Amino acid sequence: MKKETMPWLVKITKPPFIALAVLALMVINRRIVPLDLIFASKTVGAIITLLGFSLIIWAASLFKKVGTEILPAGKPSVLVIKGPFFYTRNPMYVGMTAVLIGAAVWIGTLLSFLGPMLFVGIINATFIPYEEKKMERIFGKKYLKYKNQVRRWV
Numbered sequence: 001m002k003k004e005t006m007p008w009l010v011k012i013t014k015p016p017f018i019a020l021a022v023l024a025l026m027v028i029n030r031r032i033v034p035l036d037l038i039f040a041s042k043t044v045g046a047i048i049t050l051l052g053f054s055l056i057i058w059a060a061s062l063f064k065k066v067g068t069e070i071l072p073a074g075k076p077s078v079l080v081i082k083g084p085f086f087y088t089r090n091p092m093y094v095g096m097t098a099v100l101i102g103a104a105v106w107i108g109t110l111l112s113f114l115g116p117m118l119f120v121g122i123i124n125a126t127f128i129p130y131e132e133k134k135m136e137r138i139f140g141k142k143y144l145k146y147k148n149q150v151r152r153w154v
Contacts, residue, residue, distance in 0.1 A: 007126045010073050015127060019096040019119055023103055026115040030107045040108020048105060052098025059084050059091040072127050079139045081146050089150050093123050120153075128152065 009018075062085070063070045068078040084091035100116040135143045 006073060007130055009122070009126045010130055014071065015093060015096060015123060018122055019100060022100060022115045022119045025118075026100070026103060026107055026112045029111050029115075030109050033109065033111055040105065042106050045102045045104070045106025045108075047102070049099050049102030052095045052100075052102055055084055055095035055098065056092050059095065072131055076135070076138060079135070079142060079146065081150070086150065088154050089147065089152050090123075090128065093120075093128070094154060096123075124152075 059080075060070060062080050062083050066078040066080060068076045068080065084094075088094050097116050097120055100119055101113075104112040104115055132147065136147075
């Protein structure tokens with residue numbers, strides 16, 4: 001299998017920065033177009049956000065525990081398939097998406113829910129395909145078996 005080409009977005013940034021940029025757009029949008037929704041809830045939004053952060057921390061701690069690379073542009077040395085990776089191949093991205101969904105519920109505008117969709121679209125189109133090709137090259141059949149058993153998202 002030939003070496004994958006790193007997309008320009010993977011070269012210049014990291015997914016948490018994309019999530020922060022999307023969050024900033026959501027907050028700015030709230031100021032410009034304050035279309036409040038009936039089901040906006042700071043409590044529910046905070047709970048979803050905390051669950052998202054917890055998932056990110058759990059998944060990242062497993063990478064640290066086994067001593068493998070966490071950055072998408074890096075080269076992983078261990079295939080992590082335990083913990084949240086048993087349920088989703090991308091628990092950190094799922095966690096970041098949950099944080100953005102929680103923020104959208106907290107903000108409470110209809111347009112704020114476009115933020116999580118924008119984040120998923122960017123990650124799904126650039127980071128994940130690059131990472132999956134790299135994982136196939138590095139881990140081969142072991143990764144392909146894992147990929148066939150565990151969903152990309154949830």
